[in-house]
Amino acid sequence: MKAIAMVVIFLFVFSSLFTISSAEISGQPGVNYGQLGNNLPTPTTSVSLIKNLKAKRVKIYDANPQILKALENTGIQVSIMLPNELVTNVSSNQTLANQWVQTNLVPFYSKTLIRYLLVGNELISSTTNQTWPHIVPAMYRMKHSLTIFGLHKVKVGTPLAMDVLQTSFPPSNGTFRNDIALSVMKPMLEFLHVTNSFFFLDVYPFFAWTSDPININLDYALFESDNITVTDSGTGLVYTNLFDQMVDAVYFAMERLGYPDIQIFIAETGWPNDGDLDQIGANIHNAGTYNRNFVKKVTKKPPVGTPARPGSILPSFIFALYNENLKTGLGTERHFGLLYPNGSRIYEIDLSGKTPEYEYKPLPPPDDYKGKAWCVVAEGANKTAVVEALSYACSQGNRTCELVQPGKPCFEPDSVVGHASYAFSSYWAQFRRVGGTCNFNGLATQIAEDPSYGSCKYPSVIL
Ligand SMILES: *[C@@H]1O[C@H](CO)[C@@H](O)[C@H](O)[C@H]1NC(C)=O
Ligand SMILES: *[C@@H]1O[C@H](CO)[C@@H](O)[C@H](O)[C@H]1NC(C)=O
Ligand SMILES: *[C@@H]1O[C@H](CO)[C@@H](O)[C@H](O)[C@H]1NC(C)=O
Ligand SMILES: *[C@@H]1O[C@H](CO)[C@@H](O)[C@H](O)[C@H]1NC(C)=O
Ligand SMILES: *[C@@H]1O[C@H](CO)[C@@H](O)[C@H](O)[C@H]1NC(C)=O
Ligand SMILES: *[C@@H]1O[C@H](CO)[C@@H](O)[C@H](O)[C@H]1NC(C)=O
Numbered sequence: 001m002k003a004i005a006m007v008v009i010f011l012f013v014f015s016s017l018f019t020i021s022s023a024e025i026s027g028q029p030g031v032n033y034g035q036l037g038n039n040l041p042t043p044t045t046s047v048s049l050i051k052n053l054k055a056k057r058v059k060i061y062d063a064n065p066q067i068l069k070a071l072e073n074t075g076i077q078v079s080i081m082l083p084n085e086l087v088t089n090v091s092s093n094q095t096l097a098n099q100w101v102q103t104n105l106v107p108f109y110s111k112t113l114i115r116y117l118l119v120g121n122e123l124i125s126s127t128t129n130q131t132w133p134h135i136v137p138a139m140y141r142m143k144h145s146l147t148i149f150g151l152h153k154v155k156v157g158t159p160l161a162m163d164v165l166q167t168s169f170p171p172s173n174g175t176f177r178n179d180i181a182l183s184v185m186k187p188m189l190e191f192l193h194v195t196n197s198f199f200f201l202d203v204y205p206f207f208a209w210t211s212d213p214i215n216i217n218l219d220y221a222l223f224e225s226d227n228i229t230v231t232d233s234g235t236g237l238v239y240t241n242l243f244d245q246m247v248d249a250v251y252f253a254m255e256r257l258g259y260p261d262i263q264i265f266i267a268e269t270g271w272p273n274d275g276d277l278d279q280i281g282a283n284i285h286n287a288g289t290y291n292r293n294f295v296k297k298v299t300k301k302p303p304v305g306t307p308a309r310p311g312s313i314l315p316s317f318i319f320a321l322y323n324e325n326l327k328t329g330l331g332t333e334r335h336f337g338l339l340y341p342n343g344s345r346i347y348e349i350d351l352s353g354k355t356p357e358y359e360y361k362p363l364p365p366p367d368d369y370k371g372k373a374w375c376v377v378a379e380g381a382n383k384t385a386v387v388e389a390l391s392y393a394c395s396q397g398n399r400t401c402e403l404v405q406p407g408k409p410c411f412e413p414d415s416v417v418g419h420a421s422y423a424f425s426s427y428w429a430q431f432r433r434v435g436g437t438c439n440f441n442g443l444a445t446q447i448a449e450d451p452s453y454g455s456c457k458y459p460s461v462i463l
């Protein structure tokens with residue numbers, strides 16, 4: 001009861017306070033400053049690198065005080081994040097919400113242009129349905145705290161990934177998933193509507209293309225196609241790139257729930273510059289092409305928008321500032337950076353959109369790996385976990401581990417890493433056809449040099 005009364009009060013307060021038009025927002029992209037690396041420059045150095053890139057804004061995945069301090073008086077707009085772990089508690093505890101804002105925002109607000117407060121990160125994808133009912137209440141709590149402290153310029157949102165959609169093709173059939181549409185999305189859209197905030201969306205044409213590289217044209221995914229078009233049979237709208245198609249699917253899903261007027265803010269987009277040997281399309285050529293074309297698209301004047309929202313500005317953050325070596329998962333996860341960890345650019349890029357294409361040096365040609373590959377234990381892998389993975393690989397049958405048995409050619413030298421590397425290669429070579437991967441929870445890595453020795457021949461896959 002109390003909660004409902006509070007919500008009603010919020011609605012009145014919000015509708016009177018938040019009348020600043022979001023149409024004035026800049027299309028010049030920002031950058032996501034992820035910190036999951038053990039070799040990254042300091043916040044101060046990072047901020048000068050961000051300035052050199054001409055990023056309009058920066059998004060961080062926490063509220064790191066050193067970074068907020070380094071961003072003082074820079075004119076760069078900043079997005080900070082309430083960690084996922086706090087969302088449930090904040091949703092029912094205004095004191096905690098206030099405390100968080102007081103500690104993480106208030107001390108910096110006068111000198112650092114904190115403009116966005118994101119409640120968690122991809123919560124629908126990364127938490128269980130136990131957390132979901134708390135997302136929107138936590139957003140109301142955070143907004144209320146901001147009001148209490150008089151921080152009226154800060155918009156509250158929460159970044160979501162494309163997996164919130166049940167249907168995304170054709171775009172006009174875009175629909176939110178049944179399990180969240182009415183319970184989470186509708187109240188969230190109502191919140192975004194009354195607070196005049198944004199739908200923060202993570203959009204990766206790379207992953208969509210990767211899931212079906214045969215039928216999706218790579219140039220269409222890289223904004224490189226002039227003559228490849230996809231027509232939405234429901235609306236007749238003509239698409240010339242995959243990004244627009246994905247974004248419009250979300251616009252149509254919002255419209256379906258009765259919210260046609262909420263602006264999308266691209267919280268993350270980008271393309272990997274490298275990846276595992278078998279990950280095609282992840283190279284410097286494609287990453288440079290995608291990100292340069294993206295900058296060109298969103299900085300165009302007048303704004304181009306998307307087929308369903310022509311002329312609208314698409315504010316954005318490119319993912320990411322650095323290649324981050326501590327991210328888990330496939331190799332591409334660690335290679336979305338605009339910069340190497342030493343701060344040098346992987347390819348030339350100017351986020352202001354003011355460098356004409358001909359001034360950039362040509363990108364290196366796409367260099368997807370072709371040849372034999374092996375799967376071995378990754379550097380620094382946890383030895384206890386490797387023992388478990390070895391035993392898993394060997395239990396899959398098909399004589400995966402025959403050659404590492406005593407007396408067989410790959411037994412000596414008798415080491416866990418040696419045996420596991422053989423077993424991983426053997427497993428991958430046999431089971432790749434049926435979906436087996438070279439990953440083993442991040443304990444394995446793909447290599448192009450043959451680890452065979454003497455009469456011990458490691459099985460390989462051909463890429
Ligand atoms: C959330 O609140 C519960 C109960 O008050 C507490 O035990 C827990 O430590 C809190 N969690 C976090 C992440 O603060
Ligand atoms: C709410 O948060 C405050 C501040 O962290 C804490 O002291 C208090 O115990 C919390 N209340 C409940 C009911 O968990
Ligand atoms: C939450 O998820 C569990 C396991 O996936 C499922 O059994 C349950 O029905 C879900 N609960 C709700 C309220 O959707
Ligand atoms: C859109 O979705 C509906 C219902 O799922 C389906 O019947 C229809 O064929 C779809 N439209 C197109 C153009 O695919
Ligand atoms: C698009 O144009 C390119 C270059 O002119 C050509 O190679 C390609 O076949 C064309 N694709 C389609 C689908 O027409
Ligand atoms: C930075 O690192 C990259 C990749 O390791 C390397 O190619 C480049 O030479 C380095 N640049 C400097 C200035 O050290």
Ligand SMILES: *[C@@H]1O[C@H](CO)[C@@H](O)[C@H](O)[C@H]1NC(C)=O
Nearest residue numbers: 381382383384385386388389
């Ligand atoms: C190593 O892996 C084991 C088994 O999976 C796990 O219990 C242990 O916590 C891990 N150690 C470290 C340092 O991560």
Ligand SMILES: *[C@@H]1O[C@H](CO)[C@@H](O)[C@H](O)[C@H]1NC(C)=O
Nearest residue numbers: 397398399430431432433434
């Ligand atoms: C495993 O070996 C059996 C018998 O030789 C064979 O039928 C099956 O296809 C093999 N499985 C894989 C995934 O190679």
